[in-house]
Amino acid sequence: MANKLDMLHGTLDLLILRTLQWGPQHGHGIGQAIRSRSRELLQVEHGSLYPALHRLRREGWIEAEWGVTENNQRARFYRLTSAGRKQLLSEESNWKLLVNAIARLARPLK
Amino acid sequence: MMKRFLWWWRRKQEALELEEELKAHLAIEAHEQHQPYANPEEAGRAARKALGNVTRITEDVQDVWRFVWLDDLFLDFRFGARTLRRNPGFTLVVILTLSIGIGATVAVFSILDAALLRPLPYKDPDRLVAIWGRGTQDKSLSKIFLDYDDFESFGTKGNAFESVAAGTWAGSAGSHVLSGRGPAKQVIGIPVSASFFPTLGVPPALGRTFTADDQRQGCAVVLAHGFWTSTFAADPGVVGQSITLDQKACSVLGVMPAKFAFFPSRTDAWILLEREVGKFGVGVFARLKPGVTLAQAEAEAARLHREQHPTGMWKDITPEVYDLHGEFAFLASRTLRTTLILMFAAVLLVLSIACLNVANLFLARLDDRERELAVRAAMGSGRARLARQVLTEALLLSLAGTIAGVVMASAAIRYFQSASPIELTAGSDVTINFRVLLFAVALSSVTTLVFGWLPSLRASRGNLITRLRRSGRGSVANNSGTGMTKAGIAFQIALSFVLLIGATLLLNSALRMGQADLGFNPTKLYATYVSLPASRYATNEQRLAFYERLEDRIRGLQGVAGVALASKLPPDAGGNQEIEIQSQPSEPGSRPHDVGADAVTPGFFELLQIPLTKGRQFDSRDHPDSAAVTIVNEALAAEYFRGRNPIGQQVRIADASDNHTPWLTIVGVVGNLKHSELMNEMRWAETPILYRPLLQEPRPAIGIAFKTFTTALSHRDIEYAVNSLDVEVPVAEMETLSTRVSKLMAYPNFRAVVLSFFATSALLLSAVGLHGVLMQIVARRTPEFAIRRSVGAQANDVIQLVLRQAGLPVLAGLCAGFVCTFAFSRVISNLLYGIEPADLIALVLVTVTLLVAAGGAIALPAIRAVRIDPMIALRQD
Numbered sequence: 001m002a003n004k005l006d007m008l009h010g011t012l013d014l015l016i017l018r019t020l021q022w023g024p025q026h027g028h029g030i031g032q033a034i035r036s037r038s039r040e041l042l043q044v045e046h047g048s049l050y051p052a053l054h055r056l057r058r059e060g061w062i063e064a065e066w067g068v069t070e071n072n073q074r075a076r077f078y079r080l081t082s083a084g085r086k087q088l089l090s091e092e093s094n095w096k097l098l099v100n101a102i103a104r105l106a107r108p109l110k
Numbered sequence: 111m112m113k114r115f116l117w118w119w120r121r122k123q124e125a126l127e128l129e130e131e132l133k134a135h136l137a138i139e140a141h142e143q144h145q146p147y148a149n150p151e152e153a154g155r156a157a158r159k160a161l162g163n164v165t166r167i168t169e170d171v172q173d174v175w176r177f178v179w180l181d182d183l184f185l186d187f188r189f190g191a192r193t194l195r196r197n198p199g200f201t202l203v204v205i206l207t208l209s210i211g212i213g214a215t216v217a218v219f220s221i222l223d224a225a226l227l228r229p230l231p232y233k234d235p236d237r238l239v240a241i242w243g244r245g246t247q248d249k250s251l252s253k254i255f256l257d258y259d260d261f262e263s264f265g266t267k268g269n270a271f272e273s274v275a276a277g278t279w280a281g282s283a284g285s286h287v288l289s290g291r292g293p294a295k296q297v298i299g300i301p302v303s304a305s306f307f308p309t310l311g312v313p314p315a316l317g318r319t320f321t322a323d324d325q326r327q328g329c330a331v332v333l334a335h336g337f338w339t340s341t342f343a344a345d346p347g348v349v350g351q352s353i354t355l356d357q358k359a360c361s362v363l364g365v366m367p368a369k370f371a372f373f374p375s376r377t378d379a380w381i382l383l384e385r386e387v388g389k390f391g392v393g394v395f396a397r398l399k400p401g402v403t404l405a406q407a408e409a410e411a412a413r414l415h416r417e418q419h420p421t422g423m424w425k426d427i428t429p430e431v432y433d434l435h436g437e438f439a440f441l442a443s444r445t446l447r448t449t450l451i452l453m454f455a456a457v458l459l460v461l462s463i464a465c466l467n468v469a470n471l472f473l474a475r476l477d478d479r480e481r482e483l484a485v486r487a488a489m490g491s492g493r494a495r496l497a498r499q500v501l502t503e504a505l506l507l508s509l510a511g512t513i514a515g516v517v518m519a520s521a522a523i524r525y526f527q528s529a530s531p532i533e534l535t536a537g538s539d540v541t542i543n544f545r546v547l548l549f550a551v552a553l554s555s556v557t558t559l560v561f562g563w564l565p566s567l568r569a570s571r572g573n574l575i576t577r578l579r580r581s582g583r584g585s586v587a588n589n590s591g592t593g594m595t596k597a598g599i600a601f602q603i604a605l606s607f608v609l610l611i612g613a614t615l616l617l618n619s620a621l622r623m624g625q626a627d628l629g630f631n632p633t634k635l636y637a638t639y640v641s642l643p644a645s646r647y648a649t650n651e652q653r654l655a656f657y658e659r660l661e662d663r664i665r666g667l668q669g670v671a672g673v674a675l676a677s678k679l680p681p682d683a684g685g686n687q688e689i690e691i692q693s694q695p696s697e698p699g700s701r702p703h704d705v706g707a708d709a710v711t712p713g714f715f716e717l718l719q720i721p722l723t724k725g726r727q728f729d730s731r732d733h734p735d736s737a738a739v740t741i742v743n744e745a746l747a748a749e750y751f752r753g754r755n756p757i758g759q760q761v762r763i764a765d766a767s768d769n770h771t772p773w774l775t776i777v778g779v780v781g782n783l784k785h786s787e788l789m790n791e792m793r794w795a796e797t798p799i800l801y802r803p804l805l806q807e808p809r810p811a812i813g814i815a816f817k818t819f820t821t822a823l824s825h826r827d828i829e830y831a832v833n834s835l836d837v838e839v840p841v842a843e844m845e846t847l848s849t850r851v852s853k854l855m856a857y858p859n860f861r862a863v864v865l866s867f868f869a870t871s872a873l874l875l876s877a878v879g880l881h882g883v884l885m886q887i888v889a890r891r892t893p894e895f896a897i898r899r900s901v902g903a904q905a906n907d908v909i910q911l912v913l914r915q916a917g918l919p920v921l922a923g924l925c926a927g928f929v930c931t932f933a934f935s936r937v938i939s940n941l942l943y944g945i946e947p948a949d950l951i952a953l954v955l956v957t958v959t960l961l962v963a964a965g966g967a968i969a970l971p972a973i974r975a976v977r978i979d980p981m982i983a984l985r986q987d
Contacts, residue, residue, distance in 0.1 A: 026135075
């Protein structure tokens with residue numbers, strides 16, 4: 001697999017998992033949530049959202065279930081599994097390490 | 111991993127769900143963002159635009175799930191299967207070749223597995239040993255039973271053994287008569303010590319086995335499962351009942367499970383071993399304590415034996431400890447192990463030839479497909495991918511070949527079981543079990559690699575441009591790869607040579623051994639045995655009266671042309687008695703014990719056509735009250751009288767403790783009988799034999815030989831004749847003497863037949879392979895030959911060109927085969943009879959056969975090369 005994409009994939013995965021922390025959500029909702037939470041800074045490509053959801057499902061971190069939205073629209077809802085929760089924790093700490101490291105490097109020299 | 115399979119399993123369903131999911135996404139998007147748009151259609155369009163390319167998303171999602179390599183593999187398989195279907199001739203030849211190779215190998219392996227590899231069906235069989243006596247000085251002496259005292263001292267004083275058991279099947283120890291249930295019946299009841307079953311660690315299926323107490327309680331018996339089923343109709347109630355064995359009441363203690371077997375494998379029952387029965391020696395079997403090595407056990411056994419026997423004949427014998435598994439093969443046949451290993455080696459050679467053939471066919475076909483492969487490479491197929499494609503086709507073929515081979519093997523095994531041409535180890539059951547199947551799968555993987563690997567390298571190699579150009583046209587065909595092919599031909603010829611030599615030698619041995627003059631003429635002679643219950647035939651008079659009436663009764667049967675009674679009927683002959691010669695005093699115990707002593711009726715020598723060379727036959731002068739007389743054979747005369755005339759000399763049979771018969775006057779000398787030796791099955795032995803008149807030595811068991819020219823006489827007639835005299839006298843199944851001889855020939859014949867089959871297969875496969883390769887070379891060089899012909903080459907020149915292609919590898923193969931033969935012959939030298947491993951006639955014969963076969967294989971391609979019409983061939987391109 002191409003290594004260049006891994007970082008991006010990882011980031012999207014983390015965002016999805018994080019979103020699902022608050023409860024089950026369908027694909028569209030996840031995209032919207034990420035967008036609104038990042039105050040529109042992060043635009044999630046729908047094209048990469050669905051493959052990412054399936055990848056997470058393959059790894060067993062999320063589960064899918066058909067349900068109905070508040071507007072009576074049938075949709076597929078995704079939910080965190082316990083394995084997913086564990087993964088979220090480890091990814092978050094990794095993420096923090098990364099952010100800290102970058103922040104330290106990016107700080108102007110005194 | 112599981113999840114992926116699950117997804118793959120429901121891929122259709124998943125695709126539908128994804129479609130629906132994306133549709134839902136669009137609907138939600140359109141619903142939420144509908145404000146800025148005038149109408150729903152426009153909102154829908156915007157939503158689709160935001161989502162992007164749905165097909166792309168679908169494919170990306172599928173990529174998340176599927177195994178790329180697995181899908182490619184499926185494609186390869188599908189493509190391969192299609193390619194193979196398009197070439198049914200090629201496919202059929204390859205599958206047939208492989209199935210013969212794999213089938214034969216699997217069949218031989220399953221026999222090898224049953225007889226040599228599978229652990230014995232006892233508890234912790236790796237700790238079980240057999241302890242035989244071997245000559246202390248003379249290591250060439252065979253393995254023999256040990257003294258009964260040895261068995262006791264190993265058991266009581268030994269520290270290396272967890273338990274020690276003994277059993278004997280020497281002489282008539284195992285032969286008993288069951289009566290009281292229909293006609294009396296001869297049964298094989300092997301005397302064993304009470305420790306026998308616990309040592310092997312096998313519990314009975316019903317009842318119990320022996321305990322030490324049974325030793326004092328009189329006769330007790332444990333039944334074998336087969337005997338229980340056949341004679342007692344598998345009635346569980348028989349346990350605890352009493353049966354009549356040798357006119358004595360014996361209580362049935364238990365029944366062993368169906369799978370239990372020990373040597374001899376035809377045992378019907380086990381009885382308790384008594385010291386009196388064991389005095390001729392017993393087979394000692396033991397279970398070693400955990401962690402005790404064979405060497406430690408042997409050292410201890412040797413020490414105990416020395417303590418037990420400071421003097422006497424046992425002093426010259428040393429106990430040696432062997433792994434029981436190996437001894438089972440040894441007990442079944444001295445040559446079982448060698449035979450099976452030889453068969454396996456031979457069949458592997460056949461398999462290698464088959465693989466080489468298939469590899470050659472593959473290479474040839476790759477040449478035909480050169481263009482296809484080159485185009486595929488040009489279109490971007492990776493080299494690994496192309497190699498994999500070829501390997502996949504190979505795998506498909508070997509899979510089909512393996513399946514066909516296993517089917518053939520199971521047919522062969524079924525035949526082997528029903529015909530049972532050779533006796534295997536006790537309790538061995540030849541089946542296609544899991545291990546054999548595993549072997550077949552491993553075999554097929556290896557064969558795939560062998561015949562697919564080279565061609566796959568070939569497919570992926572080389573410069574694309576030259577390949578594309580070359581495959582289009584060319585006057586001189588590319589010769590890359592033919593070097594490999596030629597080496598293959600040489601190798602095949604060499605292997606065939608070795609196999610043919612082996613088959614010729616074994617066939618020759620079997621023929622010579624079968625045709626050897628055994629000293630008697632078995633034509634139209636039948637044999638059976640009766641044994642008299644000791645209690646009712648205690649005196650000589652009683653037995654004589656019975657034998658006299660018996661002889662009359664048989665002679666009176668319709669179609670019987672002659673009868674004789676004898677204590678031993680050929681090809682069973684010889685023995686190990688000691689004799690004493692009156693004119694040459696000798697110490698008891700120091701004499702050789704190599705004399706067979708038999709009792710015969712006067713007509714015996716004439717009926718079997720054993721020639722009288724000196725003196726007279728037994729006749730009416732020799733009766734119970736006349737002077738004791740004997741007739742000896744030439745071997746005895748030669749060994750004990752060394753050229754002096756033995757007629758009139760007096761001898762007597764004596765044993766180590768100086769029990770002896772009266773002095774017997776030698777009245778005649780007869781020709782020798784050839785019989786098989788216990789330790790060397792590939793030799794006829796002629797040992798000293800001393801015959802006495804049956805009237806002077808009425809043995810309790812006797813063989814009946816009779817001549818009949820009809821085939822109407824059956825076992826029932828004989829049984830009826832005997833039972834009309836006495837119902838309690840059992841009659842053994844009647845056999846022709848020729849059958850008895852051919853039983854001795856079972857192993858040599860089996861080896862000869864199987865190896866001949868393998869050698870013939872090898873020869874055919876090699877010839878077909880050579881033919882195929884040459885055809886391919888001729889086809890490839892057709893334009894070249896055409897040009898040569900058009901510029902004036904004669905038919906002879908073309909034939910020479912073809913011959914040069916084929917002749918060199920054939921000659922190289924013959925030379926290599928010649929060299930290998932000498933190494934191989936040494937391995938089989940002890941399986942040969944009357945022929946040297948380096949037999950000139952065999953070598954010449956095989957060389958000529960191979961040359962003729964090769965000539966045949968070369969002829970057709972050569973003719974085709976000559977027939978090439980330059981005009982047509984050149985225009986074609």
